[in-house]
Protein backbone atom coordinates (compact mmCIF):
# COMPACT_ATOMS: atom_id res chain seq x y z
CA UNK A 354 0.00 0.00 0.00
CA UNK A 355 1.29 3.49 -0.82
CA UNK A 356 2.07 6.07 1.87
CA UNK A 357 -0.58 8.00 3.79
CA UNK A 358 -0.35 11.29 1.92
CA UNK A 359 -0.43 9.51 -1.44
CA UNK A 360 -3.58 7.64 -0.42
CA UNK A 361 -5.10 10.88 0.91
CA UNK A 362 -4.71 12.48 -2.52
CA UNK A 363 -5.51 9.52 -4.78
CA UNK A 364 -7.68 6.84 -3.11
CA UNK A 365 -11.20 7.02 -4.54
CA UNK A 366 -10.21 10.00 -6.68
CA UNK A 367 -9.58 8.49 -10.11
CA UNK A 368 -9.91 10.73 -13.19
CA UNK A 369 -13.34 10.51 -14.85
CA UNK A 370 -13.43 7.72 -17.48
CA UNK A 371 -15.57 9.68 -19.92
CA UNK A 372 -13.93 13.11 -19.92
CA UNK A 373 -10.59 12.66 -18.20
CA UNK A 374 -11.60 15.27 -15.59
CA UNK A 375 -8.91 14.94 -12.93
CA UNK A 376 -11.46 15.70 -10.21
CA UNK A 377 -14.36 13.25 -10.39
CA UNK A 378 -17.68 15.02 -11.04
CA UNK A 379 -20.24 15.43 -8.25
CA UNK A 380 -23.12 13.08 -9.02
CA UNK A 381 -26.14 14.99 -7.76
CA UNK A 382 -28.67 12.71 -9.47
CA UNK A 383 -31.11 11.00 -7.12
CA UNK A 384 -31.85 8.24 -9.64
CA UNK A 385 -30.15 6.34 -12.49
CA UNK A 386 -31.49 5.24 -15.91
CA UNK A 387 -31.85 1.47 -16.32
CA UNK A 388 -31.32 -0.36 -19.64
CA UNK A 389 -34.28 -2.66 -19.09
CA UNK A 390 -35.67 -3.55 -15.66
CA UNK A 391 -32.86 -4.21 -13.21
CA UNK A 392 -30.19 -3.77 -15.89
CA UNK A 393 -28.01 -1.15 -14.23
CA UNK A 394 -25.11 0.53 -16.06
CA UNK A 395 -22.73 0.79 -13.12
CA UNK A 396 -24.59 -0.83 -10.26
CA UNK A 397 -26.48 2.34 -9.28
CA UNK A 398 -30.26 2.66 -9.08
CA UNK A 399 -31.10 5.25 -6.37
CA UNK A 400 -28.80 7.61 -4.45
CA UNK A 401 -29.82 6.62 -0.92
CA UNK A 402 -28.77 3.06 -1.77
CA UNK A 403 -25.63 4.06 -3.64
CA UNK A 404 -24.05 7.16 -5.19
CA UNK A 405 -20.72 7.42 -7.04
CA UNK A 406 -19.56 10.54 -5.16
CA UNK A 407 -20.30 8.90 -1.81
CA UNK A 408 -18.58 5.69 -3.00
CA UNK A 409 -15.45 7.69 -3.84
CA UNK A 410 -15.35 9.09 -0.32
CA UNK A 411 -15.97 5.67 1.20
CA UNK A 412 -13.12 4.15 -0.82
CA UNK A 413 -10.83 6.92 0.41
CA UNK A 414 -11.85 6.54 4.08
CA UNK A 415 -11.30 2.77 3.99
CA UNK A 416 -7.84 3.29 2.45
CA UNK A 417 -6.84 5.91 5.04
CA UNK A 418 -7.82 3.77 8.05
CA UNK A 419 -6.51 0.54 6.50
CA UNK A 420 -10.05 -0.87 6.73
CA UNK A 421 -12.04 -3.38 4.72
CA UNK A 422 -14.95 -1.05 3.97
CA UNK A 423 -16.23 2.41 4.95
CA UNK A 424 -19.70 3.97 5.19
CA UNK A 425 -20.34 7.70 4.97
CA UNK A 426 -23.21 9.26 6.94
CA UNK A 427 -25.05 12.57 7.32
CA UNK A 428 -23.31 13.21 10.67
CA UNK A 429 -21.03 11.54 13.19
CA UNK A 430 -23.99 10.77 15.42
CA UNK A 431 -25.92 9.22 12.51
CA UNK A 432 -22.96 6.88 12.00
CA UNK A 433 -22.88 6.03 15.72
CA UNK A 434 -26.64 5.40 15.75
CA UNK A 435 -26.41 2.90 12.89
CA UNK A 436 -23.46 1.11 14.49
CA UNK A 437 -25.23 0.82 17.86
CA UNK A 438 -28.49 -0.39 16.28
CA UNK A 439 -26.59 -2.89 14.14
CA UNK A 440 -24.73 -4.51 17.02
CA UNK A 441 -27.03 -4.08 20.05
CA UNK A 442 -30.33 -5.66 21.04
CA UNK A 443 -32.50 -4.82 24.08
CA UNK A 444 -30.80 -6.04 27.26
CA UNK A 445 -27.29 -5.51 25.89
CA UNK A 446 -24.62 -3.39 27.57
CA UNK A 447 -22.02 -0.82 26.47
CA UNK A 448 -18.87 0.20 28.34
CA UNK A 449 -17.60 3.65 27.40
CA UNK A 450 -14.94 6.06 28.58
CA UNK A 451 -15.99 8.46 31.33
CA UNK A 452 -15.14 11.52 29.27
CA UNK A 453 -16.74 10.51 26.00
CA UNK A 454 -18.07 13.14 23.59
CA UNK A 455 -21.26 14.52 25.15
CA UNK A 456 -23.44 13.66 22.15
CA UNK A 457 -22.22 10.05 22.18
CA UNK A 458 -23.09 9.75 25.84
CA UNK A 459 -26.50 11.35 25.26
CA UNK A 460 -27.21 8.89 22.42
CA UNK A 461 -26.26 5.85 24.51
CA UNK A 462 -27.82 7.06 27.76
CA UNK A 463 -30.75 9.21 26.62
CA UNK A 464 -31.85 7.42 23.43
CA UNK A 465 -30.68 3.80 23.67
CA UNK A 466 -31.47 3.76 27.40
CA UNK A 467 -35.17 3.81 26.46
CA UNK A 468 -34.62 0.65 24.39
CA UNK A 469 -33.18 -1.16 27.39
CA UNK A 470 -29.50 -0.77 26.54
CA UNK A 471 -27.41 -0.44 29.69
CA UNK A 472 -24.09 1.35 29.96
CA UNK A 473 -21.18 1.84 32.33
CA UNK A 474 -18.86 4.85 32.04
CA UNK A 475 -15.37 4.09 33.30
CA UNK A 476 -11.85 5.53 33.15
CA UNK A 477 -10.53 3.41 30.28
CA UNK A 478 -7.06 4.88 30.82
CA UNK A 479 -6.82 2.61 33.87
CA UNK A 480 -6.72 -0.84 32.23
CA UNK A 481 -7.00 -2.70 35.55
CA UNK A 482 -10.25 -0.94 36.42
CA UNK A 483 -11.43 -1.21 32.81
CA UNK A 484 -10.76 -4.97 32.80
CA UNK A 485 -12.75 -5.50 36.00
CA UNK A 486 -15.74 -3.58 34.69
CA UNK A 487 -15.62 -5.17 31.23
CA UNK A 488 -15.29 -8.77 32.41
CA UNK A 489 -18.08 -8.22 34.93
CA UNK A 490 -20.62 -6.37 32.78
CA UNK A 491 -19.99 -8.40 29.60
CA UNK A 492 -20.70 -5.58 27.15
CA UNK A 493 -21.30 -6.11 23.43
CA UNK A 494 -19.35 -2.92 22.74
CA UNK A 495 -16.40 -1.17 24.39
CA UNK A 496 -16.40 2.42 23.11
CA UNK A 497 -13.29 4.56 23.44
CA UNK A 498 -12.03 7.96 22.34
CA UNK A 499 -8.29 8.55 22.45
CA UNK A 500 -7.33 11.33 22.80
CA UNK A 501 -10.63 12.01 24.53
CA UNK A 502 -12.85 15.06 24.45
CA UNK A 503 -12.37 17.44 26.27
CA UNK A 504 -9.73 16.14 28.72
CA UNK A 505 -7.35 14.62 26.15
CA UNK A 506 -7.00 11.36 28.07
CA UNK A 507 -5.01 8.65 26.34
CA UNK A 508 -6.07 5.01 26.27
CA UNK A 509 -3.82 2.12 25.22
CA UNK A 510 -5.78 0.80 22.21
CA UNK A 511 -3.87 -2.49 21.95
CA UNK A 512 -4.26 -3.23 25.66
CA UNK A 513 -7.95 -2.35 25.64
CA UNK A 514 -8.60 -4.43 22.49
CA UNK A 515 -7.20 -7.52 24.24
CA UNK A 516 -9.54 -6.98 27.19
CA UNK A 517 -12.57 -6.30 24.98
CA UNK A 518 -11.91 -9.43 22.93
CA UNK A 519 -11.38 -11.53 26.04
CA UNK A 520 -14.91 -10.47 27.09
CA UNK A 521 -16.33 -11.16 23.61
CA UNK A 522 -16.95 -7.45 22.94
CA UNK A 523 -16.20 -5.30 19.92
CA UNK A 524 -13.71 -2.48 20.40
CA UNK A 525 -15.01 0.70 18.75
CA UNK A 526 -12.60 3.64 18.54
CA UNK A 527 -13.84 7.17 17.88
CA UNK A 528 -10.79 8.43 15.95
CA UNK A 529 -12.13 11.95 15.37
CA UNK A 530 -9.40 13.75 17.37
CA UNK A 531 -6.35 11.86 16.10
CA UNK A 532 -7.53 11.13 12.53
CA UNK A 533 -5.93 8.33 10.51
CA UNK A 534 -3.07 10.71 9.71
CA UNK A 535 -1.81 10.29 13.29
CA UNK A 536 -3.32 7.01 14.52
CA UNK A 537 -4.82 3.96 12.81
CA UNK A 538 -6.81 2.01 15.43
CA UNK A 539 -7.64 -0.98 13.19
CA UNK A 540 -3.94 -1.80 13.03
CA UNK A 541 -3.81 -1.66 16.86
CA UNK A 542 -6.62 -4.17 17.45
CA UNK A 543 -9.83 -2.12 17.11
CA UNK A 544 -12.76 -3.68 15.22
CA UNK A 545 -14.56 -0.56 14.03
CA UNK A 546 -13.52 3.10 13.73
CA UNK A 547 -16.02 5.95 14.04
CA UNK A 548 -15.52 9.49 12.77
CA UNK A 549 -17.21 12.79 12.93
CA UNK A 550 -15.87 13.85 9.51
CA UNK A 551 -17.26 17.28 10.41
CA UNK A 552 -14.00 17.86 12.25
CA UNK A 553 -10.44 17.27 10.93
CA UNK A 554 -11.34 15.00 8.02
CA UNK A 555 -13.54 17.67 6.39
CA UNK A 556 -11.16 20.16 7.94
CA UNK A 557 -12.72 23.46 6.82
CA UNK A 558 -15.79 23.81 9.08
CA UNK A 559 -18.09 23.72 6.06
CA UNK A 560 -19.66 20.26 6.13
CA UNK A 561 -21.30 17.96 8.70
CA UNK A 562 -20.68 14.24 8.25
CA UNK A 563 -19.72 10.96 9.85
CA UNK A 564 -18.23 7.61 8.97
CA UNK A 565 -17.80 4.01 10.06
CA UNK A 566 -14.79 1.98 8.92
CA UNK A 567 -14.77 -1.77 9.57
CA UNK A 568 -11.74 -4.05 9.92
CA UNK A 569 -13.25 -7.01 8.10
CA UNK A 570 -16.57 -8.20 6.69
CA UNK A 571 -18.07 -9.46 9.98
CA UNK A 572 -20.41 -6.46 10.35
CA UNK A 573 -20.07 -4.85 6.93
CA UNK A 574 -23.22 -6.24 5.29
CA UNK A 575 -25.39 -5.54 8.34
CA UNK A 576 -24.10 -1.96 8.56
CA UNK A 577 -24.68 -1.57 4.82
CA UNK A 578 -28.23 -2.81 5.32
CA UNK A 579 -29.09 -0.23 8.01
CA UNK A 580 -27.17 2.53 6.18
CA UNK A 581 -29.69 2.09 3.38
CA UNK A 582 -32.72 0.93 5.39
CA UNK A 583 -32.59 3.85 7.86
CA UNK A 584 -31.19 6.24 5.25
CA UNK A 585 -28.97 8.75 7.12
CA UNK A 586 -26.49 8.80 4.23
CA UNK A 587 -24.29 11.75 3.28
CA UNK A 588 -25.46 13.75 0.29
CA UNK A 589 -23.25 14.01 -2.81
CA UNK A 590 -22.17 17.61 -2.23
CA UNK A 591 -21.25 16.86 1.40
CA UNK A 592 -19.32 13.78 0.26
CA UNK A 593 -17.48 15.88 -2.33
CA UNK A 594 -16.48 18.54 0.24
CA UNK A 595 -15.24 15.85 2.59
CA UNK A 596 -13.15 14.22 -0.16
CA UNK A 597 -11.74 17.65 -1.01
CA UNK A 598 -10.72 18.16 2.60
CA UNK A 599 -9.07 14.75 2.88
CA UNK A 600 -6.41 15.58 0.28
CA UNK A 601 -4.67 17.95 2.72
CA UNK A 602 -5.39 15.99 5.91
CA UNK A 603 -1.77 14.89 6.41
CA UNK A 604 -0.21 18.33 6.01
CA UNK A 605 -2.95 19.98 8.06
CA UNK A 606 -2.35 17.56 10.94
CA UNK A 607 1.39 18.30 10.78
CA UNK A 608 0.70 22.00 11.25
CA UNK A 609 -2.11 21.56 13.81
CA UNK A 610 0.21 19.37 15.89
CA UNK A 611 3.21 21.69 15.67
CA UNK A 612 1.15 24.76 16.63
CA UNK A 613 -0.65 22.95 19.49
CA UNK A 614 2.64 21.70 20.96
CA UNK A 615 4.06 25.25 21.13
CA UNK A 616 0.83 26.62 22.61
CA UNK A 617 0.68 23.84 25.21
CA UNK A 618 4.25 24.59 26.28
CA UNK A 619 3.60 28.34 26.48
CA UNK A 620 0.38 27.92 28.50
CA UNK A 621 2.02 25.43 30.85
CA UNK A 622 4.43 28.21 31.86
CA UNK A 623 1.71 30.89 32.10
CA UNK A 624 0.83 32.15 35.60
CA UNK A 625 -2.94 32.42 34.84
CA UNK A 626 -3.16 28.73 33.88
CA UNK A 627 -3.67 26.00 36.48
CA UNK A 628 -3.33 22.92 34.27
CA UNK A 629 -2.73 22.03 30.60
CA UNK A 630 -4.11 18.84 29.04
CA UNK A 631 -2.08 17.95 25.94
CA UNK A 632 -0.64 14.50 25.22
CA UNK A 633 2.47 16.03 23.65
CA UNK A 634 3.63 17.33 27.04
CA UNK A 635 6.01 14.90 28.80
CA UNK A 636 4.09 15.67 32.04
CA UNK A 637 0.83 14.29 30.53
CA UNK A 638 0.06 10.92 32.16
CA UNK A 639 -0.65 9.33 28.75
CA UNK A 640 2.37 10.82 26.98
CA UNK A 641 4.31 7.58 26.55
CA UNK A 642 1.39 5.57 25.22
CA UNK A 643 0.43 8.44 22.93
CA UNK A 644 4.00 8.52 21.60
CA UNK A 645 3.72 4.79 20.81
CA UNK A 646 0.35 4.72 19.12
CA UNK A 647 0.26 8.19 17.51
CA UNK A 648 2.77 9.70 15.07
CA UNK A 649 2.07 13.25 16.40
CA UNK A 650 -0.13 14.59 19.20
CA UNK A 651 -2.79 16.51 17.28
CA UNK A 652 -4.32 19.97 17.44
CA UNK A 653 -6.63 19.77 20.46
CA UNK A 654 -5.79 20.91 23.96
CA UNK A 655 -7.63 22.01 27.07
CA UNK A 656 -6.59 24.18 30.00
CA UNK A 657 -7.95 24.90 33.44
CA UNK A 658 -7.82 28.58 34.27
CA UNK A 659 -6.90 29.89 37.71
CA UNK A 660 -9.69 32.13 38.92
CA UNK A 661 -12.45 29.61 38.23
CA UNK A 662 -15.54 29.91 36.08
CA UNK A 663 -15.47 33.70 35.70
CA UNK A 664 -11.86 33.72 34.51
CA UNK A 665 -12.60 30.89 32.05
CA UNK A 666 -15.61 32.77 30.64
CA UNK A 667 -13.58 36.00 30.33
CA UNK A 668 -10.73 34.13 28.61
CA UNK A 669 -12.98 32.65 25.89
CA UNK A 670 -14.66 36.05 25.38
CA UNK A 671 -11.38 37.96 24.96
CA UNK A 672 -9.51 36.20 22.16
CA UNK A 673 -9.60 37.74 18.67
CA UNK A 674 -8.11 35.12 16.32
CA UNK A 675 -9.45 32.16 18.28
CA UNK A 676 -13.18 32.34 17.52
CA UNK A 677 -15.62 31.46 20.28
CA UNK A 678 -17.51 28.53 18.78
CA UNK A 679 -18.38 24.87 19.20
CA UNK A 680 -16.85 22.19 16.98
CA UNK A 681 -13.18 21.66 16.15
CA UNK A 682 -10.72 20.46 13.56
CA UNK A 683 -11.01 23.26 11.00
CA UNK A 684 -8.09 25.29 9.64
CA UNK A 685 -9.19 28.23 11.83
CA UNK A 686 -8.51 28.31 15.58
CA UNK A 687 -11.53 27.97 17.87
CA UNK A 688 -11.96 28.40 21.60
CA UNK A 689 -14.88 27.20 23.72
CA UNK A 690 -16.22 26.64 27.20
CA UNK A 691 -17.17 22.91 27.38
CA UNK A 692 -19.14 23.17 30.65
CA UNK A 693 -22.03 25.03 29.00
CA UNK A 694 -21.25 24.58 25.29
CA UNK A 695 -20.08 21.24 23.81
CA UNK A 696 -20.58 19.32 27.04
CA UNK A 697 -23.80 20.97 28.25
CA UNK A 698 -25.60 17.69 27.48
CA UNK A 699 -23.58 15.91 30.22
CA UNK A 700 -24.00 18.59 32.92
CA UNK A 701 -25.20 16.94 36.11
CA UNK A 702 -24.18 13.44 34.90
CA UNK A 703 -21.15 11.31 35.70
CA UNK A 704 -19.46 12.92 32.67
CA UNK A 705 -19.73 16.54 33.86
CA UNK A 706 -16.60 18.61 33.05
CA UNK A 707 -14.81 21.14 35.34
CA UNK A 708 -16.27 24.68 35.30
CA UNK A 709 -12.86 26.35 34.77
CA UNK A 710 -12.05 24.28 31.68
CA UNK A 711 -11.38 25.92 28.30
CA UNK A 712 -10.88 23.88 25.14
CA UNK A 713 -8.80 25.03 22.17
CA UNK A 714 -8.91 23.72 18.63
CA UNK A 715 -5.60 25.02 17.36
CA UNK A 716 -5.71 26.00 13.69
CA UNK A 717 -3.03 26.34 11.04
CA UNK A 718 -2.47 30.12 11.36
CA UNK A 719 0.94 31.66 12.19
CA UNK A 720 2.03 30.46 15.60
CA UNK A 721 3.27 33.92 16.68
CA UNK A 722 -0.19 35.40 16.08
CA UNK A 723 -1.90 32.59 17.99
CA UNK A 724 0.44 32.94 20.96
CA UNK A 725 -0.06 36.73 21.00
CA UNK A 726 -3.81 36.30 20.92
CA UNK A 727 -3.87 33.88 23.86
CA UNK A 728 -1.42 35.82 26.03
CA UNK A 729 -3.29 39.11 25.41
CA UNK A 730 -6.60 37.49 26.35
CA UNK A 731 -5.06 36.02 29.53
CA UNK A 732 -3.43 39.36 30.41
CA UNK A 733 -6.85 41.03 30.40
CA UNK A 734 -8.26 38.68 33.07
CA UNK A 735 -8.89 40.62 36.22
Ligand SMILES: *Cc1c(COP(=O)(O)O)cnc(C)c1O
Pocket residue numbers: 428429430431454456457498502527529530548549550551552561562563
Ligand atom coordinates in the same frame (compact mmCIF):
# COMPACT_ATOMS: atom_id res chain seq x y z
C1 LIG B 1 -18.39 16.07 16.98
C2 LIG B 1 -18.08 14.72 17.48
C3 LIG B 1 -18.97 13.65 17.33
C4 LIG B 1 -20.35 13.83 16.71
O1 LIG B 1 -20.28 14.12 15.35
P1 LIG B 1 -21.32 15.05 14.57
O2 LIG B 1 -20.74 15.13 13.21
O3 LIG B 1 -21.40 16.36 15.28
O4 LIG B 1 -22.64 14.33 14.60
C5 LIG B 1 -18.58 12.41 17.80
N1 LIG B 1 -17.39 12.22 18.40
C6 LIG B 1 -16.52 13.24 18.57
C7 LIG B 1 -15.21 12.97 19.26
C8 LIG B 1 -16.82 14.51 18.13
O5 LIG B 1 -15.95 15.52 18.33
